[in-house]
Amino acid sequence: MTNNVGPTLLTGERAARLRRAVPTLLLLLGLVVASLLSGGIDGLRLASPDRSRVDQLRAAIRDLPDGALVLIACDADLGTYPEIRATTRAAIDDLAARGARLAIVSFTPEGRAIAAAERARIARAGTEDPPADLGFVAGAEAGLVRSIASLVPEDAEGATFDAIREGGGGIGAFDMVLIVSGSDISARSWVEQVGSRLPDLSMVAIAPTFLDPELEPYLRSGQLTALLSTLREGVAYAQAVAAGSTSSRGPTPGPLPMLVGMLIALAVLAEGAFRRLVRRGRRSPGPSPS
């Protein structure tokens, strides 16, 4: 008897578990299909129609002197980097196309991992020289402050390192800093720790959307020269850079998967609210007999 019931229960449980997983699997399937169909659909546009932020960053890069030294401060998070990856790569291409001499540094371990991977990607692609590697600086914000005076590793050799040494060896040697922000060290840390000590240094930032409300005031006050802090601004910037370049800068998110995900989210919210309304309607007593 027991032998018969056991497997039946188990199968029933498994079937119930599978039924519960069906909506999630359908959601993932929908997103995968939308990603595959994403190329060029009329009526959809992910890039921000407001190009003012894009123009700010492009103007900041355009105004750099010939052979300018630009520091890329890569401190993105592994979790949110996919949101800004295409924008960061487009900015590196934009700077390289302008003839800037690039160097990259990180103040967080995650940022260092991303920076090393990006350098390796650029080296593999072979279309441009990877940024000079200034490595990882320990000490978080204290390390950032120390880097104002000294940033170049003692054993580093190369034209870019020499140019930084000639300029004093610290952050002040650079004409511009491109801050790839994450949650631990963001453009806010740079404005607070570096901006107050080097007020003439131009700082531009790329940040995931969750940092936008925190960084917006710094852009308005002029402490940041330019800021791209939403996915739509990033896509608009990547498209603007791609329009004048033939090199690839990795996958840019398409509008269709975003739309599908948003519609699913709206449907789930509406279903939850509707279910609640129905339940409340059932619970509320009818009109009392007079």
Added chain:
Amino acid sequence: MRRSILAGTVLVTGLLVLLDLMIVNPSLDDAAGAVNELLVLLAAGAAVGGGATLVAHHARALAAGDGDSTGSTVLLVGMAAILLAGLRPGSTGSSDPVVLWLVAALLAPIAASVFALLFIFLLGALRRGFTLRVRETSLMAGAAAVVIVLLLPVGGAAGDWLAAGAGWVRDVPLAGVFRGLLIGIGILVAVSAARSLMALDRDDE
């Protein structure tokens, strides 16, 4: 005695850093730089200490058979793999190809996947929230729905209008609330820093 040593240390270092920000003086700059070097050492020590404590905790849990043994094993193996790849003889540290492969092929996709799961879990949590805390969840879901609609990636005049609306939400209500929070946090930090510099604590009130 202990309190006065601590307060004195905070007072001296705090004033030194403040003066260094305000006055251009090489000697002051050197002294503030030395304090900063100590801070860097402290942060590095804390990071190594934190890692060692994590290893000790999970090794102890594995030995005692407590908690999630699979999780502890994965964590210890992962730490060992990264340390081995970065510190083995001949390795170039964080630029070593093995470390780069571990990061690019394993760590980055895993972290991004976990982050992407937030979408599903958040929707699940909202659905459950409707049955537990109706008013708060309705408010949150309503605001989320408005923002989602404003961010819909549609083109044409409708898309421009929605994007302008999203920009207004970001620049006015959201930025206003956030700025208020930041100003509040700034005032609190300034007050607590001033209290530390003046060696005041709850006993003095």
